[in-house]
Amino acid sequence: MVRTEKKYGFGIIGCGAVSKFHLDAVQNIKNAELIAVCDISEEMSKRTAENYNCINWYTDYKQLLGRDDIDIVSICTPSGLRRDIAILAAQMGKHIIVEKPIEVTLERIDEILSECEKNEVVISGIFNLRYNKHYSLVKEAISSGRLGKLILGDAYIKWYRSQEYYDSGKWRGTKTLDGGGALMNQSIHFIDLLQWMMGPVKHVFGEIATLGHHDIEVEDTAVATVKYENGAIGVIEGTTAAYPGIGSRLDIHGENGTIVIEDNAIKCWEFRDHHPLDLKVQELNMSKHAGGMADPLSIDGSLHQKQIEEILDCISKGKKPMVNGYEARKSVEIIHAIYKSAHSKQLVNLPMDRN
Ligand SMILES: NC(=O)c1ccc[n+]([C@@H]2O[C@H](COP(=O)([O-])OP(=O)(O)OC[C@H]3O[C@@H](n4cnc5c(N)ncnc54)[C@H](O)[C@@H]3O)[C@@H](O)[C@H]2O)c1
8 A cells, every 4th residue: 555645734824034934844845735824914925825826815814724724834923923823723723833932921832832732733933943963963962971061051142133123023122022132032042052952041140231222122132141950051142233243152061072153053073082973073064054143034944944844754753843832932931031130130040930
């Protein structure tokens, strides 16, 4: 008997800038099919449908969610406009892919996650950089104990976003819809990577400021010290005010080695001993990878595709994807802990409900 692979019907909700990466991925994945798109702007919805040869377009997500031929939705609306959509999607039995951050508060995220559990649907938060080969090799080295005891885990994200960027959408730079600034929108990718590699965060002490922009409600600059549960310490520095945007760096130091990843490519890989993984690292293209340091869309679209492929594979096997909802929640909690610390001038413990 010839087994035919299930084709997953996709609906894309929110047809703005980031939706392109979801639409391109769906177009390129052989067991995925674009069924419908939706945007509150009729023009955006219609134009996106035309661009991707899709006959179904909506301006009301409830109509899209009402279709039986949609198995999975990608939610690409502004960050603080996802809860109601995700909850209804879960109730309608749709699996959910949601852009980062899942939502803007832990309460709203928890409402979504509990509805997904209740309805037994998979939810995954997009953290596309985890699918970059350089970061997966770093994760492999740390998990296999190559670095020994971890000492320091630092993230520096010195990016730039112009005032025009913030003015380009009413939701950008607002507390309710962006949920935060340089940390919640941009540095979150690297905060996710840091906690993925270094392990859970025990406490943070933060300072935030708005220094390079006017007319935004959120921070454009932040620093925090971090203590990890394994005893290691580190710093996070994130900004969107460092003209012209010099890039990102993660520094991981252990008692037996150091790894530095600059603009998503391994720059330093030094260990006391040799290991077969070193050959894999040597084979990599060590040039800097597109990173969004000044342009939010100058990112590597193939990583969205890799993540969506992994999500489909997990759904078909009844497994949880690598960045399941609880995993995607972690960076948002670290960021809220930094905000709370900056406002209270106190050290904030995680999980936050233990404070
Ligand atoms: N993974 C990444 O690297 C990456 C890159 C860019 C943006 N993002 C994330 O993607 C999200 C969207 O960002 P963007 O830059 O595409 O924003 P955008 O403003 O360009 O697009 C958002 C779209 O959602 C639409 N929309 C709003 N409410 C809606 C609703 N109820 N139903 C349907 N459509 C609705 C808007 O009309 C708009 O077209 C943000 O959360 C952002 O953090 C992720």
